[in-house]
Amino acid sequence: MKRFIQPKKIISLCLAVLMLVLLGGESVYASSTLPYDTYNYDYREYIHLTPAAYIPAGTIKGEDLTYNGESIGRFVTPQDLCEAEDGNIYIADTGNNRIVVLNNKMTEVVNIITTFDNNGTEDNFKQPYGVCVSEAGQIYIADSQHNRIVVLEKDGTLVKIVENPQSESLEDNYVFVPLKIAVDYADRMYVIAQNMFEGIMVFESDGTFASFFGTIEVEISLWEKFWKRLATKEERAKQQLFIPTEFTGIDIDPDGFVYASNIDPNGVQGVRRLNPKGEDVIKKGENGNVGGDLQIDGSTDYAGPSQFVDVVYRGNGIYSCLDRKRGRIFTYDHEGNLLYIFGGLGTQLGTFSLPVAVEDIGGRLVVLDATKGEIISFAETEYGRLINEAVSLRYEGDETQAVELWQRVLELDENNELANTGIGKAYLTAGDYVNAMKYLELGMNRDYYSIAYRRYRNAKLIDNASYLLTGAAVLIAAWLIFKQIKKKKKGGAQDE
């Protein structure tokens, strides 16, 4: 067989290459240079590779940091990190029983807290698992193996210790093992405790246990109920209990809404947004899913639903979730649309072994890796910045301003559905229904497409109303006349 190479094709290829060379001023990171793919799911849940939204911007290791002239040694299974109002970063170095405080650039150690003065006696931590800093700058430490929460001032003096929560709803022999902690503007503590399936424990600012918060309901299917009915008592005792999943990570937005991640075995909802009453008010996107990856079929270890271990609220309705299963970071907007997905497991720079915590520090996404004992930071690219800014503008209700940004997103990623929808909506408000319909269809947004189409149709009808009405009148008249003639002919025939 001979293969003909069409000269037309060669010319167009050359032109394309030339265009790339000439217009490629804005550098877009090819996925091949990074240890992971950046992607998103389109309307039909196909994987859609995009330019990188975030690129690795270095790792911070304990052994590279010095404090008072000495190396602080590597982090041992660190479990949590948190940014304070003053910009310092607090790391719960769990295995070393200490809290390490870094400056905002994470280049220098500001402080290391290993001991504190507990009413005259020197006290220390045992496996401090979670750390959090309140707006007033007080440090809240979930001292897990001492079964208490320690609250310290910035300089390390003790404020209070919260332990041994008392409540009728707790069992008598309940052992309080706090793991993660968050504090809201009123200094209420939201604590995720080990083996506590009732929800997040809320403590008042004076340290008394207030209530459970955001309990995850267990869903039992009809089929399971049917089998339960059939089973005998002994069989039922042997069956596994229907236990709700535990929360894994927690963050609080400035309005006092609590974002909490959990591991959903169905992969549908891995994060909740809890209002002050403890009800879940998260918005799920078009596909009703805020649970990470959508393509999770398969029987390998690598298949299965994402397991969210931490969530960070990043402002303007954007939040990111950290997936332990495949080491990916999923970013959603306030409507539950996926913005971008990146990250992966591995040993290269920018990949994780066991990611446990994620934080947004000055626009950088920072991930804490427990096994490697490293902090890996990611800097946003042009693509990521454009999406973040456009979504923020839309969150503030400034959709027309966002158009310019969305248009630039489209230059980098032609099939971005959010960008197409954003542009379509702007055309809709501007009254350009033809373009609005075009972009809204590309963005697969039926509701707004219908609005645009209805307005377009009405405009067309009103414009052409005179023709339509005249046409109808002519047709009716013609029909009447035709009938008359027929009648007359019949009459004439009868006359003859």
Added chain:
Amino acid sequence: MSKYFSKEKWKYMFYTISHPMDGYYWIRHKDRGSVPLAILMVIIFSICFTANRLLASFVVNDLDPRGVDSLFELLGVLAFYLLICVSNWSITCLMNGEGRLKDIAIAIGYGTVPISVVLVAATIVSQFIADDEQAFYTLLIVVGIAYGLIMMLMGIMQVHNYTLGKTLITLFLTFVAMLIIVFLLLLLSNLLGMVYNFFYSIYTEIIFRT
């Protein structure tokens, strides 16, 4: 050929659509139907079906166009048509049905015409509706399919000279027969595959030995 597609046959098909009871009666007793015409109608139905799936407007159509294969759907519809005709014939033969295979083929083939018409109409209508007017589109299609199914039911009833109850019973048995036929076909293809593999392995054995 002109015998099967004569003007009279076409006219009679439309007469059957508007007067199913009467129409099917004379198809059975005076051979006024045409099998090739019925098959053509099934092919047209398949084309309309695919066209509706591909061309219905964005507002009502949630299908992934990448998942629509017109040729495959044509083959599927024709195979299903053959299957339903053969299984109905084999059941009604045992149940005192008067219809011949060609009558059954015509009864079902003509029954697809209203569905095809409505699918085309709905595809055109879909271009002019917005989200909350979807009900019209759905209603149109449902009415068309209902008409087509009732036509097929009447056709089968009439060509076999059955009562309604007996028709429904035979239709259920037809469904069972279809499952059996499919099962046997799968079994057959599996066994043939095994035989083929057997001879192929002998062939490879001989090739490698020499």
